[in-house]
Amino acid sequence: MIGLDTNVVVRHLVHDDPNQSKAATRAFAGLTPGEPGLLTTVVLIETYWVLTRGYKLAVADVVSALGALCGFG
Template identity: 55%
Template sequence: MIGLDTNIIVRYLTQDDPEQSKTATRLIETQLSATKPGFITMVTLVEVSWVLESCYNLAKAEVVHILQGILATKQFLVERADLAYLALKHCASARTDFSDTLIATVCSEHNCTKVLTFDKKARGSGMELL
């Protein structure tokens, strides 16, 4: 199994760089499979989300849909996919972004009684303002 960095995923999704996108596509579509998947960390998912929203101006609903696709793709094995699915489910119906929702989800998984933040937008993710 090989690990995949954010830029590989972004090049594949956006097809915005002719050479790198072609290389990423070849890797993902011809070299990865259900028996030989590419590993994607939760950090990579957060970075992909951030890049797509901040740099490519995609709406949150589009980003959620893309991340759900990544989680469902047989060529990928996502770290703690169960937590990522939970965060996406909550994120889709809340005003918060994926990263804040994932933080709250992971903290809940580790039995935190609450998650504190200074970010007013993160309150909808299950966090509380300090």
């Protein structure tokens, strides 16, 4: 199991830094049923906070994106 931290999740969703975003997207692309990713509650809450407060993204968009990452969207 691969633990994904807030920075990786934010870079994967926002794509604001070409190199870091590419690396984050590769990390997500490498996840498989045999080698799944782990998004902890803390990471989800931190990501929500960073995206809504730091990046000023709409709450509905952030909830939708996080839901999709968790397999609910």
